[in-house]
Amino acid sequence: MSLESIALKILHHMDPERAHELVIRALQRGLFPRPRKVVDERLHTSCCGLHFANPLGLAAGFDKNGRAVPALWALGFSFVEVGTVTPLAQPGNPPPRLFRLKEDEAIINRMGFNGEGQAVVRRRLLRAVKHPGRGVLGVNIGANKTSRDRVADYALGARCFADVADYLAINISSPNTPGLRDLQGAEALARLLAGVKEALREKNRPDLPVLVKIAPDMDDIALAEIVETAVEGGAAGLIVSNTTIARPETLKSPLKAESGGLSGKPLFMPSTRMLARAYVLAKGRLKLIGCGGVHDAQTAWEKIRAGADLVQLFTAFVYRGPALIAEILQGLLDRLEQAGLDGISQVVGTGAADWLQG
Numbered sequence: 001m002s003l004e005s006i007a008l009k010i011l012h013h014m015d016p017e018r019a020h021e022l023v024i025r026a027l028q029r030g031l032f033p034r035p036r037k038v039v040d041e042r043l044h045t046s047c048c049g050l051h052f053a054n055p056l057g058l059a060a061g062f063d064k065n066g067r068a069v070p071a072l073w074a075l076g077f078s079f080v081e082v083g084t085v086t087p088l089a090q091p092g093n094p095p096p097r098l099f100r101l102k103e104d105e106a107i108i109n110r111m112g113f114n115g116e117g118q119a120v121v122r123r124r125l126l127r128a129v130k131h132p133g134r135g136v137l138g139v140n141i142g143a144n145k146t147s148r149d150r151v152a153d154y155a156l157g158a159r160c161f162a163d164v165a166d167y168l169a170i171n172i173s174s175p176n177t178p179g180l181r182d183l184q185g186a187e188a189l190a191r192l193l194a195g196v197k198e199a200l201r202e203k204n205r206p207d208l209p210v211l212v213k214i215a216p217d218m219d220d221i222a223l224a225e226i227v228e229t230a231v232e233g234g235a236a237g238l239i240v241s242n243t244t245i246a247r248p249e250t251l252k253s254p255l256k257a258e259s260g261g262l263s264g265k266p267l268f269m270p271s272t273r274m275l276a277r278a279y280v281l282a283k284g285r286l287k288l289i290g291c292g293g294v295h296d297a298q299t300a301w302e303k304i305r306a307g308a309d310l311v312q313l314f315t316a317f318v319y320r321g322p323a324l325i326a327e328i329l330q331g332l333l334d335r336l337e338q339a340g341l342d343g344i345s346q347v348v349g350t351g352a353a354d355w356l357q358g
């Protein structure tokens, strides 16, 4: 048994939130395994005017406060999305609020945007981007729970991170801040995007890519409305998707009754179907980041086939550890070779129709 799998076993026996804090601290101090890195030109991709060494990134919520960004790049993620960051620090929901559904390789969380707030995170990120091995940095912004003007909170986030982020993710899909998902409605989203764009113009970063992160729990009509509003509002793309409030019948873990957002393997099918639907609706007008249940090379490949320019994961990283990154990237290269293709971007959307029929 490798040192890495022993460490994972120990972490999985600990309280999930304590284990997470330990991992972040270890990463901050450089105490992490150096897995084999898969570097290959065929994995390079461009998206929203940014260059990515490979299509795999770490989703928001793992490093909410930007404490371990250089270490996460060093593990092989080409991009790391920090956050969700709210304007002011806030404690989030009372613990316990993080549950591992081991039998399902899933997580339920109701963290509720616990975080240190914009000012602290900004200071850390200004240091992180000076790191020589830097990758792409996304900053995911949100609203404080007690904010009187949630739309204004996103403009504050845009102002704060305009000069340090490579892209902004607008999180309007967390199920753990009451009412937040209402911002996915066309009118609210249009107002929100206008506020963010205005803030970016003020900061002389009018072209900073803005991606809207959406929930998997909506019908085709609501999705079509979001796609059109995002295009009209000048968003560069969508992140599909956040966690789900649904509880599939197949869940085995007794923890399935906990409230919050479900992530991991059971989210793969619904979030990938939605991604394919978004790809077809967007007709090339939006870039798409596929997120939800990616846990091996095949599921990453399927996200790209369904329409993702880039792929993110979170839950599988918790279960499988850093070795998963090289496993996925090597598997993508093998699949490119089998398909006789010489670049990952050639795969994007080639299976969207299959996903919508299946």
Ligand SMILES: Cc1cc2nc3c(=O)[nH]c(=O)nc-3n(C[C@H](O)[C@H](O)[C@H](O)COP(=O)(O)O)c2cc1C
Pocket: 059, 060, 061, 062, 064, 083, 084, 098, 107, 109, 111, 113, 140, 171, 174, 213, 241, 242, 243, 263, 264, 265, 267, 291, 292, 293, 294, 312, 313, 314, 315, 316
């Ligand atoms: C513990 C936990 C905390 C999360 N926090 C955030 C967050 O702050 N902001 C956000 O946009 N998404 C958050 N997410 C959602 C993830 O970014 C991702 O969209 C979701 O987990 C699906 O991907 P996965 O199945 O690979 O985990 C969180 C997920 C988990 C498991």
